[in-house]
Amino acid sequence: MDPYALPDITAGEDLEPIVLAQNEHAYPPSALVQQAVVDALGQGHLYPDSDCSELRATIAGVHRLNPANIVCGAGSMELMSTLMLAYLSSTDRILMTEYGYLFMRTLARLVGAGVDAALEPDYHVEVDRLIDALQPDTKLVFVVNPGNPCGSLLHNDEIRRLRDALPQDVLLLVDEAYAEFVDPQFHAPLFDLIERGNTVITRTFSKIYGLAGLRIGWGYFPDEIRDQVRKVQNPSSLSMLSQVAARAAMQDQDGVDEARGLIAAQRDFLTTEIERLGLPVVPSHSNFILVDFGSPQAAAAAFEFLRDHRLVVRPMGGYGLPACLRITIGTSDQMQLVARVLGDWRGQTGG
Numbered sequence: 001m002d003p004y005a006l007p008d009i010t011a012g013e014d015l016e017p018i019v020l021a022q023n024e025h026a027y028p029p030s031a032l033v034q035q036a037v038v039d040a041l042g043q044g045h046l047y048p049d050s051d052c053s054e055l056r057a058t059i060a061g062v063h064r065l066n067p068a069n070i071v072c073g074a075g076s077m078e079l080m081s082t083l084m085l086a087y088l089s090s091t092d093r094i095l096m097t098e099y100g101y102l103f104m105r106t107l108a109r110l111v112g113a114g115v116d117a118a119l120e121p122d123y124h125v126e127v128d129r130l131i132d133a134l135q136p137d138t139k140l141v142f143v144v145n146p147g148n149p150c151g152s153l154l155h156n157d158e159i160r161r162l163r164d165a166l167p168q169d170v171l172l173l174v175d176e177a178y179a180e181f182v183d184p185q186f187h188a189p190l191f192d193l194i195e196r197g198n199t200v201i202t203r204t205f206s207k208i209y210g211l212a213g214l215r216i217g218w219g220y221f222p223d224e225i226r227d228q229v230r231k232v233q234n235p236s237s238l239s240m241l242s243q244v245a246a247r248a249a250m251q252d253q254d255g256v257d258e259a260r261g262l263i264a265a266q267r268d269f270l271t272t273e274i275e276r277l278g279l280p281v282v283p284s285h286s287n288f289i290l291v292d293f294g295s296p297q298a299a300a301a302a303f304e305f306l307r308d309h310r311l312v313v314r315p316m317g318g319y320g321l322p323a324c325l326r327i328t329i330g331t332s333d334q335m336q337l338v339a340r341v342l343g344d345w346r347g348q349t350g351g
């Protein structure tokens with residue numbers, strides 16, 4: 001099988017790249033988080049707490065959840081992998097959406113499961129299309145909300161309607177990796193949905209919490225799924241330093257609110273600037289935007305032009321969107337540079 005395709009994040013020759021290709025957070029961990037990690041290093045000779053008890057208690061306190069139903073992993077990718085290993089086999093199928101997270105296709109390959117994908121007209125997930133695409137052997141339905149790479153948002157009522165429509169033995173996995181970027185007025189917590197059974201919601205510390213390099217994800221699991229997943233998961237996958245960093249980051253909810261505002265402001269700025277150049281942008285609720293360059297050739301040319309100016313963004317051919325590029329929202333300086341370079345490119349190509 002092909003490996004999961006990570007982006008090439010090198011810039012032009014001898015250039016230090018500005019990487020806007022992986023939806024990483026624009027800002028490094030806070031001084032408080034960094035200090036917590038430094039302070040914990042002295043315990044580095046000991047194995048980590050495999051139950052992540054303190055981290056789960058902290059997450060539960062902030063989100064008002066039952067800590068017993070929280071499972072932490074080395075990134076939400078590990079939780080997804082573990083779920084697939086625990087639940088899927090070569091006689092099963094997963095159902096995702098047209099532009100759903102590609103890593104799920106890699107995992108399906110790994111366990112030999114088939115993949116069906118419901119179309120996303122106008123870059124939006126439609127629950128009725130998912131329901132229509134269900135097969136008798138569909139074992140797991142996977143929805144990313146807000147979506148990556150489109151950034152569009154599915155209303156939680158629609159996800160509840162999806163759960164209602166699914167047979168009870170079909171597992172629903174809702175990946176909320178980018179949920180914290182959504183303005184809270186548009187997005188209420190969905191965690192209570194696990195009470196319906198056979199539903200898992202995952203989140204991550206890689207995005208708004210700015211800890212992608214430390215590999216920490218978490219999910220809210222019904223008892224019976226938690227028990228199966230914990231059997232399959234590596235018991236020591238989450239390092240002690242990661243647990244400490246995640247606790248400190250989760251405790252700083254003011255920092256999360258501030259980051260959401262900063263990213264939204266830069267997202268609005270870049271969206272306006274790019275639309276001004278006559279390039280359509282999919283309205284995003286997340287820390288990236290999807291830009292339509294009209295043709296695969298134009299997208300490839302813009303990608304190279306940006307790269308020659310240190311800016312590495314994400315080609316979207318792998319997602320079946322070869323005319324688009326996805327740009328991670330970064331700092332104000334970075335976004336001004338992107339706008340300026342794209343403006344120069346449009347000037348040169350006569351767009």
Ligand SMILES: Cc1ncc(COP(=O)(O)O)c(C=O)c1O
Pocket residue numbers: 022023074075076077078101144148175177203204205206212215216217
């Ligand atoms: C939709 C989606 N889910 C999950 C992840 C992976 O998150 P983590 O770093 O927690 O493994 C990503 C990373 O880009 C993502 O885009």
